[in-house]
Amino acid sequence: MEIYNSNNFKIGLKIIFENEPCVIENSEFIKPGKGQAFTRVKLRKLLTGQLIDRSFRSTEYLKQADIIDVKLLYLYQxxxxxxxxxxxxxxxxxxxxxxxxxKLQWLxxxxxxxxxxxxxxxxxxIPKNFINLEVVKTTPGVKGDSVNNNTKVAVLKNGAIIKVPVFIQIGEIIKVDTRSNQYICRIKK
Known part of the structure; x- marks a missing residue:
């Protein structure tokens, strides 16, 4: 396992901090006029997503995290x-x-x-940013309803519940942004 001195911290480096894997999101080396140089770092804990601001003296070091990204096939749950x-x-x-x-609902x-x-x-x-799904349940749109309310609730084939425009009907395929759980557009068949 590699050891990194705080002077060599770079954005995207995966390290062990407080016995948890973290990724460096921002790193700034600072050498003040007086005193010892230090590195100001923003770390994101990979297990919890928590963001941490921390300063490391130039003599401190951290171990490399044994992190790999691999493509896997989703089987079932x-x-x-x-x-x-x-x-x-x-x-x-x-x-x-x-x-x-x-994220499970988008797999x-x-x-x-x-x-x-x-x-x-x-x-x-990491699910795909956009997926196409069929609408299996929604209320029918009423003429003139778009004046007061331009969205309605729809249930998708995977069980996810999102807001869609009033013109979306049962059986239509829509594009959904999995990062924000929002409707993007209707897909023509």
């Missing part, structure tokens, strides 16, 4: 876990649903996703 497969070596991984948070079986592994355990799955 049960009550407690989501299951994935590495198509290169057929190694199977499982991850607790609480780690996937709200489609038999599709590939980027996964972040730490010590050979999945700590994060």
């Amino acid at each position: 049960d009550h407690y876990h989501g299951y994935f497969l590495n198509k290169k070596n057929f190694e199977q991984f499982y991850v607790e649903k609480k780690i996937l948070f709200n 489609i079986e038999q599709h590939s996703y980027m996964a972040t592994l730490w010590n050979n355990q999945i700590i994060s799955i």
Whole structure:
């Protein structure tokens, strides 16, 4: 395992801080006129997403995190876990649903996703930014309703509930932004 001196911190470097994997989001080397040089760093904890501001003296060092990003095939889920497969070596991984948070609703079986592994355990799955899904349930739009209310609630094929424009009907395919859970546009068949 590599060790990094604080003078060599770079954006995107994955390190172990307080026994958790972190990624450096911002790094600024400061050499004051008086005193010892230091590096001001913004770290994001990969397990919780927490952002930390911290200064390190030039004599401090941190260990490199054993983090890799790999493409995995999403297989299925049960009550407690989501299951994935590495198509290169057929190694199977499982991850607790609480780690996937709200990303689980955007995972489609038999599709590939980027996964972040730490010590050979999945700590994060990155769904695609945009996916196309069918609307399976929504209220019908009423003529003149767009004056007061221009959105309504719709249930998608994967069970997700989002707001859509009033003109969207059951059976239509829509494009959804998975980062913000928002409707983007209607897809023509």
